[in-house]
Amino acid sequence: MPVLVETDSGVVPLLLQAMPAGSHAVAAADRMYVWLDQHIDEYVVALGPSLPLDLALSYAEDLRIAKPTVSVVLLRSEFDTDALTRAMHAGVRDVIAADDEKGLTKAVERAHQLYLALRGPGGARQMGRIVTVFSPKGGVGKTTSSVNLALALSDKGARKVCLVDLDLAFGDVAITMQLFPTHSIEQAVGSEDSIDLAMIEGLLTRHQDSLNVLAAPAHPDVRERVTPLLISRILRALRDGFDYIVVDTSPSFDDATLTALDETDECVIIATLDVPTLKNVKVALETMDMLNIARGHRHLLLNRADDEVGISVDKVESILNMPVAVQVRSAIDVAAATNAGTPIVSAQPGHAASRAYVELASTLTGEPVAAPAPAAPGADSGSKSRGGLFRRGRS
Ligand SMILES: Nc1ncnc2c1ncn2[C@@H]1O[C@H](COP(=O)(O)OP(=O)(O)O)[C@@H](O)[C@H]1O
Numbered sequence: 001m002p003v004l005v006e007t008d009s010g011v012v013p014l015l016l017q018a019m020p021a022g023s024h025a026v027a028a029a030d031r032m033y034v035w036l037d038q039h040i041d042e043y044v045v046a047l048g049p050s051l052p053l054d055l056a057l058s059y060a061e062d063l064r065i066a067k068p069t070v071s072v073v074l075l076r077s078e079f080d081t082d083a084l085t086r087a088m089h090a091g092v093r094d095v096i097a098a099d100d101e102k103g104l105t106k107a108v109e110r111a112h113q114l115y116l117a118l119r120g121p122g123g124a125r126q127m128g129r130i131v132t133v134f135s136p137k138g139g140v141g142k143t144t145s146s147v148n149l150a151l152a153l154s155d156k157g158a159r160k161v162c163l164v165d166l167d168l169a170f171g172d173v174a175i176t177m178q179l180f181p182t183h184s185i186e187q188a189v190g191s192e193d194s195i196d197l198a199m200i201e202g203l204l205t206r207h208q209d210s211l212n213v214l215a216a217p218a219h220p221d222v223r224e225r226v227t228p229l230l231i232s233r234i235l236r237a238l239r240d241g242f243d244y245i246v247v248d249t250s251p252s253f254d255d256a257t258l259t260a261l262d263e264t265d266e267c268v269i270i271a272t273l274d275v276p277t278l279k280n281v282k283v284a285l286e287t288m289d290m291l292n293i294a295r296g297h298r299h300l301l302l303n304r305a306d307d308e309v310g311i312s313v314d315k316v317e318s319i320l321n322m323p324v325a326v327q328v329r330s331a332i333d334v335a336a337a338t339n340a341g342t343p344i345v346s347a348q349p350g351h352a353a354s355r356a357y358v359e360l361a362s363t364l365t366g367e368p369v370a371a372p373a374p375a376a377p378g379a380d381s382g383s384k385s386r387g388g389l390f391r392r393g394r395s
């Protein structure tokens with residue numbers, strides 16, 4: 001949604017009124033840059049009348065190269081031919097008088113049309129979105145959730161999905177899916193400057209359910225040689241070829257995890273109903289706040305959400321100060337399905353856990369869930385309520 005950079009809070013409401021619902025204002029350019037980094041589908045930035053011309057033009061000049069699909073609309077209380085010429089050279093798409101609200105509305109509409117045209121007819125492939133699955137604790141179900149979420153997102157091949165195992169020392173995505181990769185991220189080590197989609201595609205292992213996996217190295221010591229730059233280049237290259245890139249992580253804010261979180265569009269945080277995990281998740285959320293990671297794009301998955309342990313969902317929500325987006329109860333079928341190499345989403349689509357992962361996938365894609373598959377006999381053991389999940393939106 002459009003963003004307005006304006007320091008004078010007196011004029012902000014009027015200008016926002018002329019922009020589409022959901023547009024928002026920031027008082028400084030650094031907030032605008034953070035927003036653009038987190039929203040790859042942003043199409044317009046309006047630079048308010050209070051910004052000094054030189055400063056505004058320097059932002060426009062910068063965005064022209066760094067974010068070519070983002071149009072810059074410049075609002076001025078007064079301008080002359082010289083200013084117009086300079087604005088044009090800086091790549092400003094429209095210069096609008098500060099009190100011309102209709103003009104601003106039209107300029108934003110034009111920016112949107114241009115954006116759609118640049119993306120190609122019929123909304124041709126958008127850049128893929130990165131979904132990072134994270135928890136500061138091990139054994140809470142990160143890998144299980146990543147694998148099942150990736151399969152749910154793929155929807156039997158309807159969307160192209162790549163699952164990246166960034167638990168570089170102890171990654172077990174491949175073994176979890178009973179894959180035997182001949183290549184892994186290890187073969188990309190040292191290729192920071194030559195990474196492209198074709199090269200990475202050569203390193204992927206295909207799972208039967210039309211899911212591609214970039215496996216972790218076979219040996220833990222390789223981790224030291226996988227640089228953050230390599231990881232960010234790989235993730236960016238994958239955006240060109242896949243609709244979704246799901247990233248499984250290690251249980252710590254190591255370099256690999258931080259790099260993935262920096263690149264991520266959506267973050268799924270896994271918690272379980274035990275005090276140490278909740279405490280660590282809380283600290284992790286605070287750290288993410290401090291680092292400004294995935295704010296407004298965090299989804300809490302409560303795994304093993306059984307009710308016998310004395311901590312209620314409400315309690316979890318109040319401790320973590322965010323809603324539980326989805327619950328997956330403890331179910332032997334979940335573990336058994338992964339152990340058999342066909343994760344639950346593929347093995348038993350009607351299972352409560354599968355439906356929970358599909359529901360999370362639909363939250364992430366913003367598309368309605370496909371009609372739920374019929375429940376297999378006895379498949380509902382993982383859930384107390386129908387569907388086994390309570391969607392409460394996202395943080
Ligand atoms: N909802 C669940 N019900 C039953 N077993 C589960 C569930 N979630 C995870 N598990 C099992 O718990 C173990 C740890 O899960 P895993 O996904 O590997 O955790 P992590 O990646 O966080 O270390 C695995 O054996 C997995 O099969």
Ligand SMILES: [Mg+2]
Pocket residue numbers: 142143144167172249
């Ligand atoms: Mg794991």
